[in-house]
Amino acid sequence: MLTIKDLQASVEEKTIIKGLNLTINPGEVHAIMGPNGAGKSTLGYVLSGREGYEVESGSIQFENQDLLEMEVDERARAGIFLAFQYPVEIPGVSNMEFMKESVNAARKERGEEPLSAAEFLKTAKAACKQVNLPLDFLKRGVNEGFSGGEKKRNEIMQMILLQPKLCILDESDSGLDIDALKVVADGVNSQRDGERSFLVVTHYQRLLDYIQPDYVHILADGKIVKSGGPELAKEVEVSGYAWLEGHEEASA
Ligand code: ADP
Ligand code: MG
Ligand code: MG
Numbered sequence: 001m002l003t004i005k006d007l008q009a010s011v012e013e014k015t016i017i018k019g020l021n022l023t024i025n026p027g028e029v030h031a032i033m034g035p036n037g038a039g040k041s042t043l044g045y046v047l048s049g050r051e052g053y054e055v056e057s058g059s060i061q062f063e064n065q066d067l068l069e070m071e072v073d074e075r076a077r078a079g080i081f082l083a084f085q086y087p088v089e090i091p092g093v094s095n096m097e098f099m100k101e102s103v104n105a106a107r108k109e110r111g112e113e114p115l116s117a118a119e120f121l122k123t124a125k126a127a128c129k130q131v132n133l134p135l136d137f138l139k140r141g142v143n144e145g146f147s148g149g150e151k152k153r154n155e156i157m158q159m160i161l162l163q164p165k166l167c168i169l170d171e172s173d174s175g176l177d178i179d180a181l182k183v184v185a186d187g188v189n190s191q192r193d194g195e196r197s198f199l200v201v202t203h204y205q206r207l208l209d210y211i212q213p214d215y216v217h218i219l220a221d222g223k224i225v226k227s228g229g230p231e232l233a234k235e236v237e238v239s240g241y242a243w244l245e246g247h248e249e250a251s252a
Helices: 040-048 072-078 095-109 116-131 148-162 178-191 230-239
Strands: 002-011 014-024 030-031 055-062 080-082 092-096 166-171 197-202 215-220 223-228
Touching: 002 040, 014 040, 014 055, 014 223, 030 040, 030 230, 040 055, 040 080, 040 166, 040 197, 072 080, 072 095, 092 095, 095 116, 095 148, 116 148, 116 178, 148 178, 148 223, 166 178, 178 197, 215 230, 223 230
Parallel strands: 030 197, 030 215, 080 166, 166 197
Antiparallel strands: 002 014, 002 055, 215 223
16 A cells, blocks of 8 residues: 655755655554654655655655655545644634535545535534544634644544545654543544554554554664564563664664
8 A cells, every 4th residue: 555665855954764664555554663853753744745855765655656746635635644734723614614625525536426514414423423522623613722632533533534545643742641542542443444554653652552553663763673563562662762772773
């Protein structure tokens, strides 16, 4: 589904991603962990096509398309959900209106009929319930005045409604409480169906107590220096990242 080869990327002329390789197959859940400043969020931003993130070399394929040739909105329509694309506030546009447009654009791309207002409302109410947001959040301006936890719930609601093929989440927010973490985890778990894939960037081992990833990768200094199963996250919880010192080149 997603194949990243020898990716090198920079921000402000500083190379942050330094030769990263990653393959995600349909249905797989991959977690990326790593010390602060390793480049985890940068990887997410590069995948999202955010301005200012320059790809210097390497390639990213999404379902046989060249991701790097795709505009930001094309990536979304092709079925990539990038959580951090959505937390933007759009005052004056209701959450419901915004999501209905987005969902119907995604359906069109899949060759499905658009949902009517009534059908969408029904689906949206169910998703709202699932993430424990009061229904009036549908009527409010997109993310307008939402708290951190509410934005997070809203983001997961968006993911549930959009039914993407690949979900990329960056759980970097240190302000997330345990309830919000559980919303993220439950959201991911409820959407795992053997087809949909996930890339979960996390600064917390704790999140992986709730999401059982198929693969865990440690990103350090712009490269994946170690990959393994869920046990790797446990190792990190016990030993931290001190073992990385001097081992980066050897295991890269
Ligand atoms: P992580 O998410 O793994 O903690 P980041 O991807 O946020 O790491 O950051 C990786 C490195 O890139 C850090 O050294 C950070 O200071 C640098 N960096 C990120 N964004 C910018 C930017 N806009 N300008 C300059 N340096 C940046
Ligand atoms: Mg950081
Ligand atoms: Mg980060």
